[in-house]
Amino acid sequence: LVTPLSSEGQLLPVQQRQMDLKADVSTAMVTELSPKTDYSLTVYAMYPGLIGDSATIKVKTTPLPEVSNFRVIEEGLFSLRLGWTPPQGKLNGFKIFIPRSNRPGFIYEQLLPRDISSHVIDSLEEDKKYTVSIYAVYPEGPSKPVSVVGKTLKLVPVHQFLVQNATTDTVQARWASVKGATGYRLTWASTEGHIENINLGDNFNFYMIQGLHTGSEYTITINPIFGDIEGPITTAKIKTLESSSVQTLKVSAVSTSTAVVSWNSVPGATGYRLAWRPTPEFVGRDRPRQLALNTSTTQYQLKNVAHDTEYVLTLYVLFGAAVGPGIAATFRTSPLGYVSNFKVTSYTSTTIDVAWSPIVGATEYKLSWKTDNSKPQVQYLDRSILFHRLKDLNPQSTYTVTICAVYGNSEGPEISLSHDFEFIMMREVKVEDIGVNSFTLSWKKASGASGYKISWIPFLGGDEKSHVVSADFASYTIRNLRESSAYKIQVSSMVGSREGSAVLVTARTLDLPKVEGFVALNTTDNSTVLNWTRVAGASGYRLSWRHISVFDTKTEILGPGFTYYKISDLLYGRTYLFTIRPLYGEVEGPISTMYQRICKTLSKLFD
Incomplete structure (x- = not known):
């Protein structure tokens, strides 16, 4: 019998219920009880036709579990x-x-x-x-x-609102976080009435305001946002500096692996940050690098830069923890130079004398020689040596002599010539005239020669071409060459169908004309007009521009009649890189580069 008890401990027979159990059961689960209630539980022994003894206990159920x-x-x-x-x-x-x-x-x-x-x-x-x-x-x-x-929270303003570290076009705002705020509205207004604002998330407590006018006073306000409710406004005033940026940034003494960077000192600066990296066309040739310099430094030599690589260089002015505006420049390191005017000056039955012109930046020269059936012999020569005699040679063999300039741990391109002791040696071979697409060669006529063979090949690889002229010739013009390209040129004497030892010279064709007078005029707060001088013979222009901190570049192809072009939808206060190349059919001419910060100017030359 299961009987609940009242609060006074009395049985409540009305709510009593009975459970019948089998004879072999010694335990039972009593369910459907009320929580936190006292119960009397009585077990009776049942016999056929009889009720035996009973046993009673009192228990109390636990309360229902709370949250x-x-x-x-x-x-x-x-x-x-x-x-x-x-x-x-x-x-x-x-x-x-x-x-x-x-x-x-x-x-x-x-x-x-x-x-x-x-x-x-x-x-x-x-x-x-x-x-x-x-x-x-x-x-x-x-x-x-x-x-x-x-x-619930109280609608409070932002506390500890600081506006500091002003430069010519930026200020830094800092504030203490407001509990419960879902964001902040930061607003800045100039005395001329120009107003801008930005909504920031609740995780912001710092923001650099950019694109401000030089030497101008600004009112900066901030207020917390609580969902759709805006809190009270906190105000601060600050004036931007008249000048805090580097005005002149120059790159000089550029070699294959070094460049000297110099700039003007900025009053009030606590230091400078110099950053350099390859331009998009040369990404992968070197890694981006930067370093901090003290305020007394206005010149720095970049070392271990990659050869034949264009870099964009940016210099920032530091004012304590604040970074002022940057100024940028580009430069291109020299390629590893090739040895020029490599030639045989004289020979005997067992010696060959070779000479060459000096190469700027070379630390030494590597000279090697071999026959068709021998291993090369190698000699390293100091950079001051421009002549060497090869001794104990076999007069019955033709020798291939190779030279290259060494730049520290790097070797420049190789130049090779061959010498046969039985043939007439060419003398006074030189490049008389260089054009955009041509070279004119001259030489001293060799006694006994039946003709001369002129061969040429691009220095960076390609198809070798040649032409044979009669013994009457003492000059020859090679045409249809690629502009701005280096070539290896060999002139050898011919006796019948046999070719003698060649004299090797190197030369580089002239660059195509580049765009001159590339400047930005009539710059507004979101546009600029680019102006340049028309290039004679150009079939058009490729104009490109991008923000200096991103690689995404926009490009326009313009006809030959263009001498200016307006670019809109630019970001106020940001610096852009503009480039232009003249087009000559399918060939692109040299690049001209300019950096321009987008802000209003006084002049207005175009509508």
Whole structure:
């Protein structure tokens, strides 16, 4: 028999119920009891036709499990977000409520489904304490409620608002975070009435305002945002500097692996940051690098830069922790030079004398020689040596002699010539005239020669071409060459069909004409007009531009009649790299480069 007890401990027979158990059962689960209730449990022994002895115990059921870890997760101006851990057991849901403090009833009550563990109570009053309660709802009834006290936020302004580290076109704003704010609105206004603002996320407590006017006073304001509500405004004033940027940045003494950078000193600067990296066309040739320099430094030598690579160089002025505006320049390192005017000056039956012209930047020369059936012999010579005699040679053999300039750990391109002791040696071979697409060679006629063979090949590889002229010739013009390109040229004497030892010379064709007078005029706060001088013979122009901090480049192909072009939709206060090349059919001419910061100028030459 299962009988509940009253609060006074009396049996309640009306609510009594009976459970019949089999004879072999010694344990039983009693279910469907009321929580937190005293019960009398009596077991009787049953015999056929008889009721035996009984045993009775009193027990009390536990209360229904309460909600645990009930807490305020987030406080808002007009809301509280609450969270909890649901209890174990079969739930119907939860009831969350805020009782009235001065009379019966609720400020807020809400029945919630059983599968949630957080809830937002909104439409509350600003800056007020609330006692919030919650209980779990079971099929058997509600659990005991638990409570927590939360307080809504007060609409407060931003504190510790600092505007500092002004340069000519930037200022830095810092502030202390406001609890509960979902963001901030930062606004700056000049005395001329130009106003800009930006909305920032709640994780911001610093922002650099860019694109300001030089020597101008600005009013900077900030206010916290709480969802759709804007908090009070905090104000500060600051004036940008008259000058805080480097006015002149020069790159000089450029070699294959070094360059000297110099600039003017900036008053008030605490230092400089110098950064350099290959331009997009040369990405991968070298890694980006930067370094900080003290305020007394106005010249620095870049070392270990890659040869034959174009770099963009940017110098920033430092004012404590603030970084002022940058100025940029480009430069291109020299290629590893090839030895020029490499030739045989004289020979005997067992010696060959070779000579060559000096190469700027070379640390030494590597000279090697071999026959068709022998391993090469190698001799390293000091950079001051421009002549060498090869001794103990076999007069019955043809020798190939090779030379290259050495630059530290790198070797430049190789130049080779061959010598046969039985043939007439060419003398006084030289390049008389150089054009954009041609070379004119001359030489001293060799006695006994039946003709001369002239051959040429691009220095960086390609098809070798040749031409044979009669013994009457003492000069020859090679045509249809590629502009701005180096060539290896060999002239050898011919006796019948046999070819003698060649004399090797090197030369480089002239560059195609480049665009001159490339300048920016009539720059506004979002556009500029680029102007240049027309290039004779050009079939058009390739004009490109990009922001200096990104690689995304925009390009326009213009006809030959263009001498200016307006570019719009540029970002105010930012510096852009502009380049232009003349086009000659399918061939592009040399590049002309210019940097321009986008801000208003006084002149207006075009509409």
